[in-house]
Amino acid sequence: MTDPLVIFTPSGKRGRVAPGTTVLDAARQLGVDLDSVCGGRGICSKCQIQPGTGAFPKHGITVAEDALSAFNAVEQRYDDKRGLKPGRRLGCQARIQSDVLLDVPPESQLHKQVVRKAATHRDIRLDPAIRLAYVEVAQPDMHDPSGDLERLKAALAAQWEIDNLQTDLAILKNLQTTLRKGDWKVTAAIHHTSGASRLAALWPGYYEGPVAGLAIDLGSTTIAGHLCDLRTGAILASSGLMNPQIRFGEDLMSRVSYAMMTEGGAGEMTAAVRDGLADLVRALADEAQIPAEAILDVTLVCNPVMHHLALGLDPYELGQAPFALATADALDLKAGDLGLPTAPFAGLYILPCIAGHVGADAAAVALSEEPDRAEALTLIVDVGTNAEIMLGQKGRVLACSSPTGPAFEGAQISAGQRAAPGAIERVEIDPATRTPRFKVIGSDLWSDDPAFDSPVTGICGSGIIEVIAEMRRAGLVDATGLIGSPEQTASTRILPDGRTYAFLLHDGEPQITVTNADIRAIQMAKAALYAGARLLMDKFGTDAVDRIVLAGAFGAHISPDHALILGMIPDADPVNVTSAGNAAGTGARIALLDKTARPRIETLVRKIEKIETAIEPRFQEHFVAASAIPNGADPFPLTRARANLPEPSFQAGADRPRRRKRA
Amino acid sequence: MTDPLVIFTPSGKRGRVAPGTTVLDAARQLGVDLDSVCGGRGICSKCQIQPGTGAFPKHGITVAEDALSAFNAVEQRYDDKRGLKPGRRLGCQARIQSDVLLDVPPESQLHKQVVRKAATHRDIRLDPAIRLAYVEVAQPDMHDPSGDLERLKAALAAQWEIDNLQTDLAILKNLQTTLRKGDWKVTAAIHHTSGASRLAALWPGYYEGPVAGLAIDLGSTTIAGHLCDLRTGAILASSGLMNPQIRFGEDLMSRVSYAMMTEGGAGEMTAAVRDGLADLVRALADEAQIPAEAILDVTLVCNPVMHHLALGLDPYELGQAPFALATADALDLKAGDLGLPTAPFAGLYILPCIAGHVGADAAAVALSEEPDRAEALTLIVDVGTNAEIMLGQKGRVLACSSPTGPAFEGAQISAGQRAAPGAIERVEIDPATRTPRFKVIGSDLWSDDPAFDSPVTGICGSGIIEVIAEMRRAGLVDATGLIGSPEQTASTRILPDGRTYAFLLHDGEPQITVTNADIRAIQMAKAALYAGARLLMDKFGTDAVDRIVLAGAFGAHISPDHALILGMIPDADPVNVTSAGNAAGTGARIALLDKTARPRIETLVRKIEKIETAIEPRFQEHFVAASAIPNGADPFPLTRARANLPEPSFQAGADRPRRRKRA
Numbered sequence A, B: 001m002t003d004p005l006v007i008f009t010p011s012g013k014r015g016r017v018a019p020g021t022t023v024l025d026a027a028r029q030l031g032v033d034l035d036s037v038c039g040g041r042g043i044c045s046k047c048q049i050q051p052g053t054g055a056f057p058k059h060g061i062t063v064a065e066d067a068l069s070a071f072n073a074v075e076q077r078y079d080d081k082r083g084l085k086p087g088r089r090l091g092c093q094a095r096i097q098s099d100v101l102l103d104v105p106p107e108s109q110l111h112k113q114v115v116r117k118a119a120t121h122r123d124i125r126l127d128p129a130i131r132l133a134y135v136e137v138a139q140p141d142m143h144d145p146s147g148d149l150e151r152l153k154a155a156l157a158a159q160w161e162i163d164n165l166q167t168d169l170a171i172l173k174n175l176q177t178t179l180r181k182g183d184w185k186v187t188a189a190i191h192h193t194s195g196a197s198r199l200a201a202l203w204p205g206y207y208e209g210p211v212a213g214l215a216i217d218l219g220s221t222t223i224a225g226h227l228c229d230l231r232t233g234a235i236l237a238s239s240g241l242m243n244p245q246i247r248f249g250e251d252l253m254s255r256v257s258y259a260m261m262t263e264g265g266a267g268e269m270t271a272a273v274r275d276g277l278a279d280l281v282r283a284l285a286d287e288a289q290i291p292a293e294a295i296l297d298v299t300l301v302c303n304p305v306m307h308h309l310a311l312g313l314d315p316y317e318l319g320q321a322p323f324a325l326a327t328a329d330a331l332d333l334k335a336g337d338l339g340l341p342t343a344p345f346a347g348l349y350i351l352p353c354i355a356g357h358v359g360a361d362a363a364a365v366a367l368s369e370e371p372d373r374a375e376a377l378t379l380i381v382d383v384g385t386n387a388e389i390m391l392g393q394k395g396r397v398l399a400c401s402s403p404t405g406p407a408f409e410g411a412q413i414s415a416g417q418r419a420a421p422g423a424i425e426r427v428e429i430d431p432a433t434r435t436p437r438f439k440v441i442g443s444d445l446w447s448d449d450p451a452f453d454s455p456v457t458g459i460c461g462s463g464i465i466e467v468i469a470e471m472r473r474a475g476l477v478d479a480t481g482l483i484g485s486p487e488q489t490a491s492t493r494i495l496p497d498g499r500t501y502a503f504l505l506h507d508g509e510p511q512i513t514v515t516n517a518d519i520r521a522i523q524m525a526k527a528a529l530y531a532g533a534r535l536l537m538d539k540f541g542t543d544a545v546d547r548i549v550l551a552g553a554f555g556a557h558i559s560p561d562h563a564l565i566l567g568m569i570p571d572a573d574p575v576n577v578t579s580a581g582n583a584a585g586t587g588a589r590i591a592l593l594d595k596t597a598r599p600r601i602e603t604l605v606r607k608i609e610k611i612e613t614a615i616e617p618r619f620q621e622h623f624v625a626a627s628a629i630p631n632g633a634d635p636f637p638l639t640r641a642r643a644n645l646p647e648p649s650f651q652a653g654a655d656r657p658r659r660r661k662r663a
Helices: A021-028 A073-082 A148-160 A177-181 A244-248 A252-261 A265-288 A304-311 A360-369 A461-474 A516-540 A560-566 A583-593 A596-605 A617-626 A638-643 B023-030 B074-084 B150-161 B175-183 B244-248 B252-261 B265-288 B304-311 B361-368 B461-473 B518-538 B561-564 B584-592 B598-609 B617-626 B637-643
Strands: A005-009 A015-016 A049-053 A054-056 A062-063 A098-101 A114-115 A122-123 A132-135 A185-193 A196-204 A210-220 A220-231 A235-242 A295-302 A329-333 A347-350 A378-382 A386-394 A396-402 A423-429 A434-442 A494-499 A499-506 A510-513 A548-549 A577-581 B003-007 B012-018 B049-051 B054-056 B062-064 B100-103 B114-117 B122-125 B130-136 B185-193 B198-206 B212-218 B222-229 B237-242 B295-302 B331-334 B347-350 B378-382 B388-394 B395-400 B423-429 B436-440 B494-497 B500-506 B512-515 B549-550 B579-581
Touching: A005 A021, A015 A021, A098 A132, A122 A265, A122 A583, A132 B212, A148 A177, A148 A185, A148 A244, A177 A196, A185 A347, A196 A295, A210 A265, A210 A494, A210 A583, A220 A265, A235 A265, A235 B494, A244 A252, A244 A265, A252 A304, A252 B598, A265 A304, A265 B074, A265 B304, A295 A304, A295 A360, A295 A583, A360 A378, A360 A386, A360 A396, A360 A583, A360 A596, A360 B222, A360 B378, A378 A516, A378 A583, A378 B185, A378 B361, A378 B378, A386 A516, A386 B237, A396 A516, A423 A461, A423 A499, A423 B175, A434 A461, A434 A499, A461 A560, A494 A510, A499 A516, A510 A516, A516 A617, A548 A560, A548 A583, A548 B237, A560 A577, A560 A638, A583 A596, A596 B237, B003 B023, B062 B100, B062 B198, B130 B150, B150 B175, B150 B361, B175 B198, B185 B295, B185 B347, B198 B295, B212 B423, B212 B436, B212 B584, B222 B265, B222 B584, B237 B265, B244 B252, B252 B265, B252 B304, B265 B304, B295 B361, B295 B584, B361 B378, B361 B388, B361 B395, B361 B549, B361 B579, B361 B584, B378 B518, B378 B584, B388 B518, B423 B461, B423 B500, B436 B461, B461 B512, B461 B518, B461 B561, B494 B512, B500 B518, B512 B518, B518 B617, B549 B561, B549 B584, B561 B579, B561 B637, B579 B584
Parallel strands: A005 A098, A210 A295, A295 A347, A378 A548, A548 A577, B003 B100, B212 B295, B295 B347, B378 B549, B549 B579
Antiparallel strands: A005 A015, A049 A098, A054 A062, A114 A122, A132 A185, A185 A196, A210 A220, A220 A235, A329 A347, A378 A386, A386 A396, A423 A434, A494 A499, A499 A510, B003 B012, B049 B100, B054 B062, B114 B122, B130 B185, B185 B198, B212 B222, B222 B237, B331 B347, B378 B388, B388 B395, B423 B436, B494 B500, B500 B512
């Protein structure tokens, strides 16, 4: 008689097993993804399956009523205590007696899929570095003395095939009481990384409490974190706080300067950022109502300067050519190394840096946006005080950074402010009347709505981009970035401002104007951004890209239409310009939930071609051309056709013929 | 033409190499033990060799004058700067042109032999876990960005075949400045342990400063350390200090009690012992006039309670059956884990514990005394408040511990004191006159010498053993341990002391007597010690041992003759009873200087048969018999014959026949 045939759905995996084999063992033999924490003791119920009975012509199988052994006492006890869904069986208890079809419901799959965002329908594979293992440990024996730890390791090796387990003094501290409290039955959290297994936590008995992980996006301005349930992939809490380093300097270079100029300055900033990270851990744990010690794994992404400061390394070398990182590779640390109040031996994975100016945050964006897997040639721009730019498609990815400065964040702008209630974030100028209207953060009404009564406090980054682009479209600013005189523009909103002019955007209290100096600042910033992108296009050998992805929190608020008019990004149809939101944070979350993403991004980062803008002569050329709006060299045909840009010239002697004019 | 023949002495290794091969490369090809730190750059001179010329009939070789290439510019530069001994060549520079005989002087051998002690002529192999490697690191390149650490690792892999180098945040901290200070040439200290290499320190350029290691014997009472030069094996400084835990309890069990009874008590004791260890590190570094940061590797041996307290583990379980250790295996930590002010990433190797009462100190004794390699059946006794006892020979080793208590250290003795100036340490009683004389610590004179004028303050451990043995030999004490009356002993030095008597040892200020209670305390202690040894002999199946080794600082001061009369140890010829001095400290030093000793002791510890005296019924029987002096069951023929012991009986009704009498 042949052995029973077993078919698992949805995987379709099939094979024959010896009669009497448990479903769990059959799943293991056939490589079916069936979870188990208790190792087949009928405690965890992770291995639940749903057997089918009757004929399944599609699978060519007929299943008898008694294909599985009868519901047994262990299953009955579990059902009485916690309830099993109708028809469900415990895979570790049910034994296969004849041909059977077994469905593995999603919650019993070890590697679940987590829907990341409805928009893209891309899923994150759930395969965290942390796995729980319930074990029964041998008791001490005076006739054969050995340490409790050695007996725990032996149990994990015998019952879970976990060899060479690494441990830490911090874990040893409570080992003996935990083993005795659990009556020699414990649940171990094992942290698996490439080639190594570490004991991350240990609980008495069968542990059913929270098992959490934390993905951190450490920015120069804000520190954001997603606290995730490592069993389901669900986000338990998301939160952000200001980077306490702000007090040492708004932007990265001012912090590098502080480290260089101040004795012990780097150390002060390290302490500040670690305090901030610890605060974030506590805040998220509070929000999710779990103990911080339930956080068993952490991933961290950040730019190179934050990377060094968080690690306690002086960022001195990052402030000057050749911008040498102390270490660029991914780091597999313990959360305790940075003083995080997580489980004492929680993992801390820091993604690799791409180059001295292109950090682990850019690597996280690459992990999230996967330019290396894209069919379309994709340009990814992460806008901050330093723009990180990637260009690529399947087979080849290039990256660079470009020093855009803080203008896009509202700094260096006369009425600039951070994105906060009262900040102008949307602007329209009627091309005929040249009258502006705007929206402020905190209100959905346009400012010309009779019901509009919000206070107006300044212009945030997205607002300044829109108003300059609108001024260019309305003929108030020429291609060189000069604001025309009241006469040249026939606008009463143009006010004299020293030797140049300013545009009155809001005639209230306070009066908000856009000065020619504001426009110059944005021109410098956008020219740097564009020149970086253009340089990558040169290196790739292309004049156009198929798709543009704006990453970063700021990228989410930029209007593609206005960014194109301004010439921030290469010419494109606005429908091909999308926002990826906080792609760096998403990348950190992917690395947290799916440990296989870690070697993947490490490999990709090694393959990425790194372009250093500072030593590329063409960067300067592109920068000069890109200071024009939209551009002095590249034609921007799609944008010009769509926006119908006028071509006034407000130079002194503007009636003389212009060197270059475009329709 | 055949390739040149090369013969190395003293190893005798020989082989043919391609003409033009450097001596260093030839040594590597032939597996000859020739040192090099600079990797063949003519900087370190570790690879010096002495070529012979002329005929060497014994080796069957004739060496031409030009067998090696001419003295070159690199050698000339080294000779000018530092001087080469006449005839010496740098192995990395001299190239082999024809048949040659090359002597490797001891200082050029990588694995030197360190003479440990003249007495035993046993050597320690010098093969420390720390090795220096001089490397040239590629400079950062903006066209191919990578971290400084990754380039250092690549250099170590390419130039020294060191792969998978582990690093630590502490090392990263100064990495960038060190690389630049050394103009991209650095000396790395690599810590090699089983299967892993760690970067322990990094210096700019070619490092010629101290490279030290520290072997620590952490006892309940004292912490002793040997600071060793890891290049030569020489002891740079030896020092000891009181274990600051003394304030929590004199003996181990009182410290375990303190941990059990006092909230946070274990933590206090951990802090105290770590402070003591740190003080020892600083004191030894000061004494040797080297910076503490030059200490790159540490080995530690201690009993199980100290082991747990040093590691920050609660010793609670060690205070009660089944005496379960939290961890028994050897531990490969970093010195920083215990807060030692050594190099930040120095290694810390803690030897394995044998059982809950037989610690890493006993393992160190086994490493030093090698009972597993002995031809003679050897009993090793490490006397302390807990005696650790090993019995074995090639093929089989047994171990146990026995609770002797603190009487041997002078505690529980009416005139007892620590071994310090003024303490009586040697005693003789004239068998005819029954008059005692003694020596005190700090004087070489006997007390009956007219020139003797030292103050006398009490009796130390070795003194109490001698006086009781002498009293037994002089007929002042009977086999049961009773002191006779003045009438029974015909001695005016016998004084009434309640219902028993005392012996007046020193009739001065203070008057020093040995009371019957003192004798009872020593009887209990020696009975425990003997019973443990006898139990191991039972298990081994023997009634006699060939050799007895007294280990420990106290063991070094015990007179074998008196120990035998007292019946502390099994009957033997005193010439076969030797002291091993501080064998635990020596074992720690062996593990420090020879990394191959580490797996060796780990293997031996696993093989040792552990006997738990507390659960062996025969232990109690042996203990009862051993309370007699020398013994109530074992005949002690050698000792009785040698010491000519009288057999008085001072029991009430002593004229009744005794149950057992021996000649």
